[in-house]
């Protein structure tokens with residue numbers, strides 16, 4: 037590639053990023069004084085945060101500080117853990133997701149999740165993506181093919197699987213499986229995608245593809261990602277939330293501020309590797 041071509045690409049990327057960074061913040065998710073307990077143990081303490089729409093928000097912090105618990109609180113995956121209790125408020129477009137009239141299944145359609153280990157169903161590639169749409173019952177058979185294709189394209193997987201949609205999702209590589217899970221998550225047209233360490237089980241090339249994909253997904257969705265990889269948070273996120281032991285949200289700011297000029301000494305110590 038010539039230097040001219042390279043600088044053109046750099047300029048395009050910078051323009052895209054500038055546009056994203058300049059977009060005004062619209063809060064899509066908000067936690068207010070959120071406490072989460074497992075039995076007697078408190079996993080999150082008084083967490084308040086406003087997560088902006090169409091941005092990537094990263095959650096970082098040492099092991100056991102409550103990042104996954106926070107993620108699972110957003111779409112009520114914690115409901116499935118008997119010992120788990122939530123106090124305080126967590127709202128999605130201003131509506132507390134813990135109100136009695138909120139259907140957690142419908143909520144999870146709007147707030148999808150991708151896990152650390154790719155977990156496709158033991159079904160064909162097509163059925164993995166079509167499943168949620170069939171359950172939802174909103175797409176007829178004619179449109180289903182189109183919806184599956186759109187979701188696979190959205191997850192940057194279509195070109196690799198176009199001729200083998202009937203093959204098992206489990207026969208794909210780890211990185212492809214993770215993109216299949218992303219396709220499955222976006223098929224039901226969510227607004228938010230929660231990602232819990234989505235690249236930690238992948239090799240660097242596959243991980244880098246997912247990072248590129250996140251950069252595209254955020255044009256249409258809001259992405260909240262838990263990551264242990266601080267370089268990854270610095271590379272891909274617009275905002276970073278730092279949790280520390282005890283489940284306290286210590287600092288939440290623009291990613292550049294967190295990594296270049298954190299306000300809290302404990303955050304500085306954490307990101308410079310003094311503990312972790």
Ligand SMILES: Nc1ncnc2c1ncn2[C@@H]1O[C@H](COP(=O)(O)OP(=O)(O)OP(=O)(O)O)[C@@H](O)[C@H]1O
Nearest residue numbers: 074079097098099100101102103104105106117119
């Ligand atoms: N299902 C559970 N039952 C009981 N305690 C739990 C459960 N899940 C998490 N915990 C506890 O809650 C605290 C927070 O855990 P969580 O998994 O949210 O932290 P994390 O920051 O995501 O950790 P890691 O980075 O290691 O994945 C920990 O003390 C953990 O032991």
